[in-house]
Amino acid sequence: MSDIFDIYLLEAVLNGLLLGGLFALLSLGLNLVFGVIDVVWICYAELIMCGMYGVYYLHVQYHWPLLLAMAASVGIVAFLGWLLHQVVIRPVLNAEPINQLLVTGGVLFFLQAAATLVFGIEFRNLGVTLPSVRLGEMSFSAARLVAFGAALGGVIALYLFLTRTYLGTAIRAISQDRAIMPLMGVDPARIFALTSALGGALAGLGACLLVLQYDVHPAIGLSFGPITFLICVLGGLGNMVGGFIAAFVFAQFIAVGGFFFAVEWGYVIAFVFFIAVMFWRPRGILGK
């Protein structure tokens, strides 16, 4: 009896690992934008929702091949990220941080409501079923495995971009000292615009991976938005390594908590854990 008990616990832990990879990818975009531009996109999850709808419509309604639909969606959300920055963020770039939070909150309302208007409240399923992968007594959804792999790939690609390319170095530089960037000949506005597009692209990638596993509906942002924020704050806002670690820790709480109690209690436990950590390390585990 304890044998089976352990194996299913192990399965939960491993699923938590897979979930952690996905969370890590989601948190990257948010952390990148905050680390560079110093703004939290409260509507980040809603951007992901747009990407999910993009994949759904392109693939299911217009019969585009799945990978093409996904690539296009990444592009669409990258554009949305850029647009968000130019239209909404730029005017309040020098205002109080709360104004920036609130203005992206307004966009959150707008995107959710617009999605309801345009797409309706029904849950939409991509209709792509991937088989389960069996490992001994445990089974894992192939969608989860693919998502994990792609997420890790995204993380590595971002890391290489930031450390090996000129533009990536400029992005890291601007997050360390914004004021002297003009002395390097760099127009900060252009780097911000690029970072926003990159943040959008990461959200778009997250959307592709999420839509494989979950149905999309206008309020889906509420399901993983708060979690993404908390993970970023847990790891230290703006700290990508911290967010990466926090994602896996958080996911474990959800998976194991959900294993011992019901699924939602797993989330409750994770959130309470977050609040507790905030009291111990108010700036996040790896925060400054």
Add this chain to the structure above:
Amino acid sequence: MNYPLHLAILVLLWGYIYTSWSVMGRLGLVSFGHGAFMGIGAYTVVMLWNYYGISPWLGALAALAFSAVVALVIGYPCFRFRIVGHYFALVTLALSEVARLVITAWRDTTGGSLGATPLGALHEGASISLAAMQFSDKRIWLAIVAACWALGLWVWHRVDRSMARLALQAISEEEEAAASIGIHVTRAKLRITLISALMTCLGGVLYAQYQLYVNPDAVSGIAISLQMVFGVIAGGMFVMLGPTVGAGFTLLLAEGLRLAFGNRYPALDTTIYGVMLVLFIIYMPKGILGAALELWRRRPIGQTFRT
């Protein structure tokens, strides 16, 4: 006759709830977690009534006590460790989500996301049940809500006047300096948070008893918390009647659109609302009333957010 009464009640009720939030918000303590307090208020009275027959009047006291504990448990470490700005907003966001998740997860008791209804107490055509705090005559509700709203304004006014306001303004601008002249930062912040939380909790109680239906997404969670913040921003955070104007504005917008378009375009009001809020933050951060008053008096009102 009922419909305009209904609208008036809603405007005053939400005006009161938004005012409760702004007691904290205008002093730089921008919370995204007030959904937790409203949820506690709403669900505590309904659950105690439905399962234990405890009158909502007493249930309200229990809810207030519960809210006070939560406010102190979360507030104390936040203020002691100087969690401000983004971090404070996100911690409070986590709080409201915890509330929503707990309510949803505990579905056997609370009904989960389907919501819950207080057991009816108005039998055989009775229109008043004092013990159950249920009144079918909307005029009674109007009186109750109006009294509460006036109370909220009075509290806002008192907080505004008192030392606490000066202290907190000093704090929000220069924490170290304020601390050095003996203004006990943490205690002052906690007091304001407590007041705000208790007021919001009461709003939740009234909401549950008036609407006779609660569900976790309507009274707790990030959506309702954001709605409170926005209502205050739209109306004007630094003016006493600002939150009420905000409530009136959003309700009338929703109703106006409903009358114009019927139910053909659900969520059209929120779509427009979202756009307007973006525009408000960018162009009119002092809100409708704040901007109007500034124009009229030709001098600046309050200050922009400082956390």
Add this chain to the structure above:
Amino acid sequence: MLAVRNVTAGYGDFNALFDVSLEVRAGEAVAVIGPNGAGKTTLLRVISKIIEPQRGELTFDGTSLAPLRPHVVVSRGIAHVPENRRLFPRLTAEENLRMGAYTSRHQYAARLEEVYALFPRLKERRAQVAGTLSGGEQQMCAIARALMSRPKLLLLDEPSAGLAPVVVQSIFELVRRICAEGYTVLIVEQNIRQVLKVVERAYLLEAGRIVRSGSAAQLLAAPEIQKAYLGL
């Protein structure tokens, strides 16, 4: 090469410079000296367009700097080493140099070797995180970073600030070598004695106004400077 004429500039209501005029000719090394708070840093910031002058003209190589936005100034050939070095603390020394060459990235590799030839000690430390370099090394790195863009005019803001006397010596040695290589340099300094040994001409800036100008020798010998600044 650089002409500053009747510039008045400052921060909001505070003006820090009043009717300042100076010029720097090609190949020259010129200093602006003066006490703390005289407006020296503001002057350099006006030249690199970080601050817009309220009045006056700025001309470089014959063309006006007026319409330029700050990040364009580098590509025109003016490189500014800011006060307190301002290296990117968590980038390596070499990555800092990379940032300096941003506007001429295609020539980066070649330029890097040229700059390392001037700063051999920096080459040893190329992979070290900039925040962990010593004060003198940081100053070297900051100057090298500015040189990466092959500037026609180098602006140096108080290169000796915050450095130990022994290190200050080596920094001014470095500046002397840079001048000898033919770079046009405008240095702003509080350390009057040292800087006047390195430059040909200097201006004395006090409370936002140019009160004296002349050759380095003239200024060194001037009695008011000797009394007020050299403690003689």
